[in-house]
Amino acid sequence: xxxxxxxxxxxxxxxxxxxxxxxxxxxxxxxxxxxxxxxxxxxxxxxxxxxxxxxxxxxxxxxxxxxxxxxxxxxxxxxxxxxxxxxxxxxxxxxxxxxxxxxxxxxxxxxxxxxxxxxxxxxxxxxxxxxxxxxxxxxxxxxxxxxxxxxxxxxxxxxxxxxxxxxxxxxxxxxxxxxxxxxxxxxxxxxxxxxxxxxxxxxxxxxxxxxxxxxxxxxxxxxxxxxxxxxxxxxxxxxxxxxxxxxxxxxxxxxxxxxxxxxxxxxxxxxxxxxxxxxxxxxxxxxxxxxxxxxxxxxxxxxxxxxxxxxxxxxxxxxxxxxxxxxxxxxxxxxxxxx
Amino acid sequence: xxxxxxxxxxxxxxxxxxxxxxxxxxxxxxxxxxxxxxxxxxxxxxxxxxxxxxxxxxxxxxxxxxxxxxxxxxxxxxxxxxxxxxxxxxxxxxxxxxxxxxxxxxxxxxxxxxxxxxxxxxxxxxxxxxxxxxxxxxxxxxxxxxxxxxxxxxxxxxxxxxxxxxxxxxxxxxxxxxxxxxxxxxxxxxxxxxxxxxxxxxxxxxxxxxxxxxxxxxxxxxxxxxxxxxxxxxxxxxxxxxxxxxxxxxxxxxxxxxxxxxxxxxxxxxxxxxxxxxxxxxxxxxxxxxxxxxxxxxxxxxxxxxxxxxxxxxxxxxxxxxxx
Numbered sequence: 001x002x003x004x005x006x007x008x009x010x011x012x013x014x015x016x017x018x019x020x021x022x023x024x025x026x027x028x029x030x031x032x033x034x035x036x037x038x039x040x041x042x043x044x045x046x047x048x049x050x051x052x053x054x055x056x057x058x059x060x061x062x063x064x065x066x067x068x069x070x071x072x073x074x075x076x077x078x079x080x081x082x083x084x085x086x087x088x089x090x091x092x093x094x095x096x097x098x099x100x101x102x103x104x105x106x107x108x109x110x111x112x113x114x115x116x117x118x119x120x121x122x123x124x125x126x127x128x129x130x131x132x133x134x135x136x137x138x139x140x141x142x143x144x145x146x147x148x149x150x151x152x153x154x155x156x157x158x159x160x161x162x163x164x165x166x167x168x169x170x171x172x173x174x175x176x177x178x179x180x181x182x183x184x185x186x187x188x189x190x191x192x193x194x195x196x197x198x199x200x201x202x203x204x205x206x207x208x209x210x211x212x213x214x215x216x217x218x219x220x221x222x223x224x225x226x227x228x229x230x231x232x233x234x235x236x237x238x239x240x241x242x243x244x245x246x247x248x249x250x251x252x253x254x255x256x257x258x259x260x261x262x263x264x265x266x267x268x269x270x271x272x273x274x275x276x277x278x279x280x281x282x283x284x285x286x287x288x289x290x291x292x293x294x295x296x297x298x299x300x301x302x303x304x305x306x307x308x309x310x311x312x313x314x315x316x317x318x319x320x321x322x323x324x325x326x327x328x329x330x331x332x333x334x335x336x337x338x339x
Numbered sequence: 340x341x342x343x344x345x346x347x348x349x350x351x352x353x354x355x356x357x358x359x360x361x362x363x364x365x366x367x368x369x370x371x372x373x374x375x376x377x378x379x380x381x382x383x384x385x386x387x388x389x390x391x392x393x394x395x396x397x398x399x400x401x402x403x404x405x406x407x408x409x410x411x412x413x414x415x416x417x418x419x420x421x422x423x424x425x426x427x428x429x430x431x432x433x434x435x436x437x438x439x440x441x442x443x444x445x446x447x448x449x450x451x452x453x454x455x456x457x458x459x460x461x462x463x464x465x466x467x468x469x470x471x472x473x474x475x476x477x478x479x480x481x482x483x484x485x486x487x488x489x490x491x492x493x494x495x496x497x498x499x500x501x502x503x504x505x506x507x508x509x510x511x512x513x514x515x516x517x518x519x520x521x522x523x524x525x526x527x528x529x530x531x532x533x534x535x536x537x538x539x540x541x542x543x544x545x546x547x548x549x550x551x552x553x554x555x556x557x558x559x560x561x562x563x564x565x566x567x568x569x570x571x572x573x574x575x576x577x578x579x580x581x582x583x584x585x586x587x588x589x590x591x592x593x594x595x596x597x598x599x600x601x602x603x604x605x606x607x608x609x610x611x612x613x614x615x616x617x618x619x620x621x622x623x624x625x626x627x628x629x630x631x632x633x634x635x636x637x638x639x640x641x642x643x644x645x646x647x648x649x650x651x652x653x654x655x656x657x658x659x660x661x662x663x
Contacts, residue, residue: 063622159592160622189409202593211486
């Protein structure tokens with residue numbers, strides 16, 4: 001009796017579960033790993049409020065772009081913006097989702113986070129292997145009083161293609177003409193020096209294991225794992241430690257208003273307090289999707305995110321978009337996403 | 340009288356027919372299983388060649404000899420990964436083969452019987468550890484130790500030697516081809532030693548006892564009786580381990596350094612075919628880049644095939660010498 005009751009109850013619950021999933025629309029997205037922690041938190045919160053589910057697969061920016069082009073997902077996500085010509089060719093639109101940034105991390109004894117200073121050209125020279133010792137005059141000159149040892153610098157870079165790498169080398173290309181001609185920019189490049197670690201965790205692990213190592217990771221990763229990061233001199237000549245505030249300053253000072261399809265890489269932003277290697281993640285969607293209802297759902301989700309997701313993003317080490325940019329995105333949706 | 344006899348004849352005829360049918364079915368089934376291997380192998384090879392055709396067309400033979408790997412300029416060459424794959428697998432074998440010999444001979448010839456089961460079980464457990472665990476152990480335990488003590492010592496003491504010294508010069512990162520070879524050695528030892536142990540057990544006791552009766556020492560029995568009797572199977576076991584070392588991905592990615600440089604030094608970081616594919620596949624954002632990675636997969640196929648063929652030829656050579 002009790003057994004059959006339990007069974008029928010279970011069947012009922014199961015049926016109810018199916019019914020619920022059938023009602024709620026499943027929005028699917030794929031792309032950059034960078035935005036995954038924020039998106040999954042938002043998705044869980046959104047699900048609690050609306051019952052709608054957002055499934056996001058963090059397969060990498062390249063994969064995200066390929067998936068949205070193949071129309072297997074409702075939105076793709078990339079850490080590098082697509083050029084307006086490429087968007088037009090495929091009938092795609094794009095908009096920023098959240099802001100983060102890339103920070104240099106070091107393995108040097110006796111140096112506290114944020115204390116060691118770099119400039120863009122010095123970072124480029126280090127990553128090209130031209131500055132090979134920690135007590136190089138260029139480093140000593142901008143770090144007076146810091147105990148820089150007479151030891152080799154070992155460069156640690158990403159071994160996998162990554163949006164983190166894209167933003168890092170994009171910055172180095174902007175500040176060092178030599179980097180731009182010799183190495184260039186991309187989600188993976190031909191590194192002139194060093195060893196490669198897989199993922200943020202790989203770079204962090206190598207940096208921790210090798211004395212005198214320098215690597216680069218996302219800010220949220222550096223903060224959570226208490227890595228020793230450095231400050232970087234920005235365009236207006238100030239040394240800026242990476243923080244949520246300095247990323248916000250970078251986002252606010254970037255020239256979004258004049259960008260077409262938000263095609264803008266935020267590195268080397270002009271603001272006085274802007275951290276120079278801030279980065280944006282982009283969402284890519286079809287302007288004329290085959291499933292309009294689902295595309296509308298996806299836009300609704302991001303609308304909800306901009307209105308309610310700031311606290312969740314900040315708690316994870318991301319920086320929410322400035323209000324002016326959100327307004328611009330609203331206008332972009334209104335003119336481009338007519339579904 | 341004749342009825343039962345004809346019935347038996349009939350039933351035996353029926354039986355023969357059904358037996359023949361079953362036999363045919365059985366033969367088809369096992370033939371299909373055998374062909375399945377061949378078809379899978381061919382399909383895998385062909386599809387990788389097809390996937391990599393753009394890279395082969397663009398770079399031609401230069402793909403094999405170029406050390407370039409530049410995703411920005413779209414120039415790719417496979418020499419660095421091929422070199423890294425072969426060198427790390429060789430280091431692994433140089434370390435693993437003698438140790439596996441030792442383990443297998445100890446277990447079959449020397450060890451007291453009560454110790455055989457626990458050591459045998461330990462080997463099988465080692466074989467079951469996932470490769471990512473070996474990789475993490477390599478990175479977090481082995482690398483700091485090597486970087487602190489072993490690499491500086493090698494650099495200082497063996498580095499200045501002529502010829503061999505070039506293999507052991509370099510910064511003491513603790514990460515590099517030597518470390519990858521070491522981790523691979525530990526990973527393939529269970530495979531090689533368990534095959535060897537099984538094979539050594541097949542040596543008839545009669546042969547060994549006769550040799551002992553003639554006054555041979557254990558060493559002599561091993562070298563003159565056990566090894567010649569089992570040679571081809573032992574080499575088969577070694578090549579099973581080699582196959583695994585060539586294709587290992589995760590553990591190598593952790594400790595190899597993933598840097599596209601060609602160096603003579605084993606202490607410097609390098610790259611392997613499997614590690615390159617695992618690292619770069621997800622973000623290979625141009626058709627040529629993707630095609631180059633698949634072409635690398637095809638080359639791993641070719642490298643493994645060549646290595647195994649060399650093994651077969653070695654075996655045939657040994658057999659011919661025995662015949663004389």
